[in-house]
Amino acid sequence: MDYKLAVRDNHPEDTIIEIPGQAGITRIGKGYCTIIAGPCAVESREKYLEIAVQVKNMGAHILRGGAFKPRTSPYSFAGLGREGLKILEEAREITGLPVITELMDVRELDQILRYSDIIQIGSRNMQNYSLLREVGRVRKPVMIKRGLSATIEEWLLAAEYVLCEGNGEVILCERGIRTFEVMTRNTVDIAAVALLKDLSHLPVIVDPSHATGQRNLVGPVARAAIAAGADGLMIEVHQNPQEALSDGPQSLTPELFLDVLDHLKDLAALNHRKWGQAQ
Amino acid sequence: MDYKLAVRDNHPEDTIIEIPGQAGITRIGKGYCTIIAGPCAVESREKYLEIAVQVKNMGAHILRGGAFKPRTSPYSFAGLGREGLKILEEAREITGLPVITELMDVRELDQILRYSDIIQIGSRNMQNYSLLREVGRVRKPVMIKRGLSATIEEWLLAAEYVLCEGNGEVILCERGIRTFEVMTRNTVDIAAVALLKDLSHLPVIVDPSHATGQRNLVGPVARAAIAAGADGLMIEVHQNPQEALSDGPQSLTPELFLDVLDHLKDLAALNHRKWGQAQ
Amino acid sequence: MDYKLAVRDNHPEDTIIEIPGQAGITRIGKGYCTIIAGPCAVESREKYLEIAVQVKNMGAHILRGGAFKPRTSPYSFAGLGREGLKILEEAREITGLPVITELMDVRELDQILRYSDIIQIGSRNMQNYSLLREVGRVRKPVMIKRGLSATIEEWLLAAEYVLCEGNGEVILCERGIRTFEVMTRNTVDIAAVALLKDLSHLPVIVDPSHATGQRNLVGPVARAAIAAGADGLMIEVHQNPQEALSDGPQSLTPELFLDVLDHLKDLAALNHRKWGQAQ
């Protein structure tokens, strides 16, 4: 294989990613259990700030929210763009939490760098090599979501594209793969999480929301992910999932999110995992 | 859908399966966490009895061991047949534990009924409807392994074939599905476990050995399964995996099995799960 | 690989299968282009005899019709059973054409042998090794449909099970594999046809009806199959597809079937292929 930098051979120690912020340093990897939460897309200033404060108070460590949304159809809501980025910035100031948002286009890199603490590369761009090389040249953590039909090998080589350009802060995010099963949106590859923790030093996050597409499966799959060794979770939370502009059926209400977190904290403690954010 | 008996609509309560034995009643489902263990195939009397006693002492609740083995190639070792069944019977007497073994042919049903406490229907026969109907007419628990490319719907309808003939003691076993990923033997569908626990009243067991094909992934996937809500696990254990006649790379040594069990007991306790066998 | 008998290494010449009948010898393989046609299931004596005569007059070489039907749900129509076999026998007498029907259970082998000229092993039973071994011990051609998620290797090894028991008259039938694509019922693996014609001496038939699940795709895929080297086709034809008890959407009307055959004859001529039945 062409892995050099993504695997443990020359880097036996777990990578830990540290994101300084107003509320302290947020950590991903190496024994921490880190929760990224928020709505799929930033839909309005008012709604976003409200949910941001809610998930922060419940225990989330990082805020998510899409400003540029990749959509299968050109006629779907594609995010608020720059306006969405500014709302993220405001949420970061109010909550003190770092934010993550998706980069879809090399020409938007400067904007994303200015407003986001972690750069997300979405599934559809996992093999967009121009994009990967560009984020390899900056000094900001990059989270690479697994492509819908990417093998573990291809995924690690996508990470390698970033690492070989000099950016060592790469996070892998399992978000379900495409299979023949139709009852769930995707099929979460739980063994891939365990395999990657063994083979690679990079942190691995699981997104049970996209992976399952069903609200009632988010909790059990989140627990399974931590039990299998994942370093954290990315969970969609929306005040009113029925009215969400995207991904409503898989979004948790704040109440359900709190319930999921409670279970996760016990599980994290059982596994001697530190909760992601320093006080 | 054509589910009637396999789902909660007319059967809201969890099904619990009780298997009486010399060492007490072994239970599967409804809050129990039950461990099935043993080698892939019964290879010899001496070796089988030795490992049976070992896994029993370590905490396993049910013994597994194939006497009739479905093999992709007609030239591979296909099990000891009737001789294997007799060895299973002896192991049951010595350990007091119930045994499970696979039925591949309707003509072997009487033999299997005599020697086995649970009838296993393998993945390749999940849609062998003659076989399903026949085991629906007997009074013995039946464990149906998910077909390699069976949807959850098809799997539940396989259970329905057994249930509609009058046998209500059906257990579902997730053992990984076939996908494009080649680093693991199959892809364990962890969300299917959570989905089934919600939709159906039947017990769900996970087989992390066949699902992953790799010894080092068995522990993490076993923990993920219990965290996701599975009612138990089926784990391959072999004294000397390198010399196993089948499935060596995924078999645990007794030492590794003990280690996996230790973690599982804590996890089961956290989830208020009873350990499968009454004293 | 464990292929010995299914591949060309020890059997470089194409296998040709000859089925004697009242209307002459029907041939499959080695340069012949052979058409199997008829409804999915035998639904009634009157309807079956009518369609049998129609497809014969249009140029079909072999009659198909299910008497024992494997159905995903236990509550679906599962065929007329023995009564269906007798109707097939009558159709054979009236048309002079050989018939093919599916064997699902080792206990029905004697019946099938009496009434059918070719034994069909369905997709769901492609790895039912007891069944494969039994049909390996008789003197009758066996057509093995590819399993829904069977690799080419597994499919050849299923053939090997029959061949190694002494029955050399095996036909392979590609009927589409299971993939993520949902617009077609299955995904016909056209390259597998070309690969098998290269690797194996056995005849390869394509079933464009099950492979696509859509009437309007049957013709183009049938032509593609012959162009890729297939030795024949298995096509579902029904007088009134809207009223078919199974597989209506993919069944051709007799008029459409005639149109498909016309195109195929030209294509077969271009490829120097003999039309399947001697006069």
Place this chain on the structure above:
Amino acid sequence: MDYKLAVRDNHPEDTIIEIPGQAGITRIGKGYCTIIAGPCAVESREKYLEIAVQVKNMGAHILRGGAFKPRTSPYSFAGLGREGLKILEEAREITGLPVITELMDVRELDQILRYSDIIQIGSRNMQNYSLLREVGRVRKPVMIKRGLSATIEEWLLAAEYVLCEGNGEVILCERGIRTFEVMTRNTVDIAAVALLKDLSHLPVIVDPSHATGQRNLVGPVARAAIAAGADGLMIEVHQNPQEALSDGPQSLTPELFLDVLDHLKDLAALNHRKWGQAQ
């Protein structure tokens, strides 16, 4: 569905794409059978010009050759870049044939527009929506290769991204999808070709080289594609496949290419298809 412009509802007539060049107008779609040929990558000026002249003399209508190559590993040969584009330009002048090459990055669009007659969007970028929108704003034909695990619906929506920006000259290229089968590189979805010709007015090209990954399967799959209704083929040809820097095992030698073309011409004539280039 969100298709509006890609389907026949509002555009019943087949789209025909006309590319003017020194040797006349090259046409794709609406009854033409058009052959795109050349090596996977432009490897050197001398070798490229030689093979370009060869395939032109044998009957190819359009030259292919990658200057920017998407590679799974960051350490693989990624093309000659701008130098490769200049070699393509020279080949176009010498042969009079139009050329097609891949665009991977919005920032390279101007260069590609200058040197290439058709813009190729590769499989990995099929859902790179920024790229799709940009090529929708130019006046040049765009060929969109199907993503490795893209459904037909997603593929048509990728075309919709280009069409809705105003560029109506879109070609679809089936190049095999990812399945569990490992004997071929990908699984060519032949029914998708027939389905698209029915549903959409856009030309459909098949790439049997990438789809199969094996030289000996290119001819049969090429014939199957034309028989199923494809408007053309994209075939890799290399003087010395063993020394190719990428995709050697699937590249035809010029001699094999000539042989494949001979068969295709007869098949095209049988289907009343015009050969792609006007004299």
